[in-house]
Amino acid sequence: MMSKNEIAILGLLSESPMHGYQIHQEITRREMDYWAKIKLASIYTTLTRLEEGGLIKSEKEKVGNTPERTVYSITEKGRSGLSDMVEYFLREDDRPEWPFGLGVAFIQGAPRERVLAALHHRREKLTQCDLDLHDHLIKLKEQIPFNWFLLIENAHKHMKLELEWLDQLTAQVQAEPHWGLAWPPELKLKHQKAHEASTRALSTKAA
Template identity: 30%
Template sequence: MRLLLLALLAKEPAHGYELKQELEQTFGSAYPSPNIGQIYVTLGRLEKDGLVRAVDVEQSNRPNKKVYHLTAAGRDALVTWAAEPTEGPRVRDEFFMKLVLAPMTGIADRMALISRQRRHYLGLMRDLNDLADRVDPGNHVELLLIEGAMLHLQADLDWLQRCQEDLR
């Protein structure tokens, strides 16, 4: 959330509710809508860390609002983030840990775990397909986000099949 807010503030100063709206408009319904409280808490931390500064703006019929501006340190943090590669595959996969530990501990049957996980992934895939059907075809950002999630799910489903074959 921190870096998303910094990126939006690099575009222009804004207050918390404007940032929430911008996130929702940019990423659409495929991206979980952030809680406004989480946004303001994060902005407070960014301000404390010197990455943004808040300016009180007077309003005539409402309480003053805080408009946040990106600082030079915030821009540096954003540039560093953009330049760094994003983490790759998960080596510490929680499902795989369950799968490996199940026979040692007797907590679950491996094939039952695989079947349950497969059903879960297929349900998520159906949800993403439904979501894709409701997206405005002109919203390329949201469609790419959904497509990326679907491709990751398909890879996870393929991997589950491999696990099932190897662990029989």
């Protein structure tokens, strides 16, 4: 299976032949290093691997007095591979890493004031990101292909939901009467009973 870097580069080359620096610029301009975690440092390694696999080809180009450069283009084999990977990624139910989720799961392990400060900091960053996405939508409407526009719109909608949810979490942290306890007394008792029942059921099944 291809890596994210490989499908990103094949996708860009399916739009137009490019040299390495152009690919770097496009990935940066479309912020694919951020939302798709495309590794800029390994672009040339990926190009070499794709060319060795026959998915792309290269030729030298010299324009005027500029230094000679290598221009890459996608092959028919590359287009076929790209088609397969597009279908795979659209179907795939991925589960991205979510370190923030771990922070929320064990949120009672930190002092309330530090948690609130961290959540406030996160909200400021997300708010700025939300504003940036909104500006992108206004600026790029009817200027980019529909799929790229909808990709930005999807991120914008998710960001708004994230901000609403973050406000709910912050309110709960502020109001929680048993701060510092992973399990409030009434819930801890229920949890223990459920755990004991599960243990007995497993023991009975094993016997």
